[in-house]
Amino acid sequence: MFGTALSQLRYGMAILRNRRIRPQDLERIARDLVATLAEFGEPGADSALLPGQAGAVDPAVRRTVTERSLRATARAAARHTAHYRRTFGALGLDPDTLTPETWHRVPVTPKEALRALPAAFVSAASAPALMTLTTGTSGTPTTVWFSRAEVEISVAMSTVSAVLGQGLRAHHTMAYAGCSRATLPLLNVEESVTRIGASFVQIGTVDPAVALDRLATPLGLRGKAPQITHLTVSASYLSALVEEAERNDWRPADFGLESIGVGGEVLSDPLRERAEAVLGGRISTAYMMTEAVPSGGTTCTEGHLHHTTEFGHMETLDPVTHEPTPPGAVGVIVQTPYVPYRDCTLLLRYATGDLVRRPMAEPACELAHLPATSPVLGRWSGPSSLAVPTRSVLDLLEAEPDVPLPARHALEDRPGGPVLHVLVRRTPATTLLGRLRERATTAGLALDDIVLHDDPATMPPTGPVRADLREHTFESVRPTVVRAGSRT
Ligand SMILES: [Zn+2]
Secondary structure, X not given: OOHHHHHHHOOXXXXXXXXXXXXXXXXXXXXXXXXXXXXXXXXXXXXXXXXXXOOOOOHHHHHHHHHHHHHHHHHHHHHHOHHHHHHHHHHOOOHHHOOOOOHHHOOOEOHHXXXXXXXXXXXXXXXXXXXXXXXXXXXXXXXXXXXXXXXXXXXHHHHHHHHHOOOOOOOOEEEEOOOOOOHHHHHHHHHHHHHHOOEEEEOOOOOHHHHHHHHHOOOOOOOOOOOOOEEEEEHHHHHHHHHHHHHOOOOHHHOOOOEEEEEOOOOOHHHHHHHHHHHOOEEEEEEEOHHXXXXXEEEOOOOOEXXXXXXXXXXXXXXXXXXXXXXXXXXXXXXXXXXOOOOOEOOOOEEEEEXXXXXXXXXOOOOOOOOEXXXXXXXXXXXXHHHOOHHHHHHHHOOOOOOOOOOOEEEEOOOOOOEEEEEOOOOOOHHHHHHHHHHHHHOOOOOOEEEEEOOHHHOOOOOOOHHHOOOOOOOOOOOOOOOOOOOO
């Protein structure tokens, strides 16, 4: 949820004086913002954090700051972590001689290395305080340790983002429907929301019917909006909510939602439209991966994903050769989150596996000063994930009401090209199949064929999604007492 902060904090003040934003500056900014809200109800109009307030940055200044940040991060990693001490020693690399031009000499860190031995990436000079697990939808969960100082930084950024990006105020209530084991995001949302004076509800990834019921239930709190106003959710769990809401004739008027923040997975355009149509509220997305916190990205009005340069170094590389991705091509995001924003788990050139396309030309949008890529297209899992990325598949499937949500799909490699297997409500579905084939051709998907199934047992294995991390509850779904409308 702190995507917006990434774009708005950047080159506001400190960096123009050729100095980086210190962690304590972030905390001060968040504190001042909350104090301004408490006194005036709105952030100050002259806030340096508001869009359009940042000055242009001299490229030479930017380069100097990048070089200094890369060196400081490499120095800390080589000195204090077992993994990078060994790596730098074996290669005879001196962190103090690295420049942006020679940064490629640092080997890319594969996900498997962190997953296999998380402690080898923890700085001996740090005090690990919080262990968080990635959800593990792309394999075994990855362990990442954070220090207390890192948690404070991410809470500060989350606070700024909630106020400026999601418009959170004291009379609002935020619900979190993410996995309860992802401790850092959960703690971030809870802490930042309550610091602002707003209220917080943990829903978790429960039965979607229970979640909708909870969102619709009147809160009855003095000084608060009548219902939950803000929701933080993963894309696949949002799709499960849309499925449940559409099938049971829920309408936006049943809820009081103003803003839905979606992260962690690919959000297709059709799912966004369906969610806004049935749940109400404005949907916003940001890119942030636990391992790379607080380095991440935010989307602009033209639909690019813009990446922070303040808190980390982002590269787009070929998933196999690790050569830089040329403009117009697809590569994986490789992240180096900077010290001092990170001091516990240190990662250099961490291959996230997230696929993005580089733009053909420099963008001319409101965030043009930050490097741009396409939104995340999917996860690297071999050549077919490049040829037919998850985003293209979801754009195709999530537009079709006869495909149950979350959409279940699998690509099967065949000599003529991948075959897309899709779970539908019922077969035969000749019209649906014809339409999907036609739309796939129009979209230029390199598919050999599409096969529809009405039984999951006949499908090739489909990838897990976050909505599958279902948490059990003892609640049965109550009859609809909260809706005065049509449901019987
Ligand atoms: Zn843009």
